[in-house]
Each structure stands twice: as structure tokens, then as C-alpha cells.
Amino acid sequence: MFSGRAESYREMGDLTNTISDYSQAIALQPSDELLRRLRGLAYDHQGDYSKAIADFTEAIRLAPSSARGYGHRRSCYWRSPAK
Template sequence: MAKHPGSLSIFLLLFFLILIEISPALGALSSQPGIHELFEKGIRSCRKGDFDEGIRYFNSILQMEPSHYLAYLNRGIAYKDKNAYDQAIVDFNHCVQLDPGNAEAYFQLGVVYGNQAKLEEAILQYSIAIIVKPSHPKSFAARAMMHSLNGGLNSAIDDINQAISTDPEFPMFYIVRGQFLDEQGDCRAAISDFEKAMEADSEIFNTKG
């Protein structure tokens, strides 16, 4: 399908959005001695960028408690950040088997498929995340990115509108919608959105490059 001229810049912008919005899922959900400490160590290791060490901590948790879905979720995020996508997919699927209402796991599956340029699969996972948790603005924003890359600009605008409706204080959403509107030829509306973004964060264009 045809791509829009600004698709690459939108992809990079939303990729940054996803990176800054994602944080590890906290809460050890276990009464077993030592689980909480291992979980916190795994989170800290991943935050430092030592994903291998974080994975080892989550491995230890799963040996002790195989039903610990947050260990699967966070180990999957670590694998994703290492670009070990097949292992990440396995872990996210384990997470949703144990916790079918976990919107973050479906979102993360969408990120993995999007990184592999499997746009339809990514759209499906983001859609499930939205069904599970309708107030999940980053899923709307990420699905908008996939629609744009897949040639569905109108659907992309619909989704970013939903993201803004859910979280109207987040200036990056206005920049993304402004880019979509600019691609659609509505320059006046695009400028209005860029101005809204600057009203919310006067340094946004400097800090986001």
C-alpha cells in the first residue's frame, strides 16, 4: 500500500512516544519470601539497561512461581529491548494466558510486531489492548502509527483523536495529529495542533528534536 511522505518522521516520533510512556509493570503479586526483592532487582537492572541481568532475576522468580504473570511481562519487555522478539512474544503470550485482561501485554505485542513491520498483526494487538482497556491512550496512538504506515490516514486520525480525548494534556499527541493533518493537506488545522503542543510544553520542539 502507498505510504505518506511523512510516515517515517511520524514513526520515529511515535516510537519516541512509546519509549517514554512505557514503564515496567510494578507490583510483585506474591507472598512468597524473596519474590518481591527479586522483582525489584529485575526492574532496577532493566532500568539501568542491563537486560540480561534483569532477565536472570525474572527467571528466578518464574522458577519459584511459574504463574507470576508480571515476571513474564517484564521479562518480555527486556527481551524486546534486546531485540529478541521471538522470546518476547512467547513471554507476552504467557502473560495474557495467565492474565487475559492485561492491556500492557497486548500493547507490548503490538510494539514487537510493529518493530518487525508486521502492521496488520500490530494493529490487531493494539485493538485488543483497547478492548481490554478503553482508556489506554498509548494504544490508540500506536495503532494510529500503524494505520498511517499502512496507508490508512483517516483511521490514523480517528485513533489519535481518541488518544487526545483520553489524555488531552499530553502535547506529543497534538504534534502527531498535526503531522497527520499536514499530510492530509489541512495546514491550518495542523498549525493549530502544533500551537496547542507548544502551549502545553513550550520546549517540546527543542527537546524532541
């Protein structure tokens, strides 16, 4: 339920509610790598690179063979002003 609604919020451009719903979905399914990546993307689009990087790092821990988490995290490191 939360992940579907989060996607609806994302499509409307409402990143605050997108992140909130993904956070609730993660609380229910903490080992779901995809939810971490999707919330990370929302943080990335919001410009909160440190939170995005944290989510991508956790996604990598959960699914180390998935290249997407690594790619998203690399992009955040690249755009982050703290590099």
C-alpha cells in the same frame, strides 16, 4: 491503545483512521503534547494545514520548550496557501 493503532494506520498510509485514533487518544490524554504533534503531522500530510497548525499550536502551549512543535508549525505556515 489508540496511539499504537494510529501509528499502524499511519504506516499503511491511512490518514483518516490515523487522525481518528489520535483524536480518541487525545480525548483520553488531553495534556499529551506528543499526541497533538503526531495528529498535527497526519493533518499536515493530508494537506489540512489549518488543523495541523492548530494541533502544533496546542502542542507548543503544552510544551513550550520543545522545538519540534515550533518547527512543524513553521513548515505548515510555509506550505499553507493562506500565507
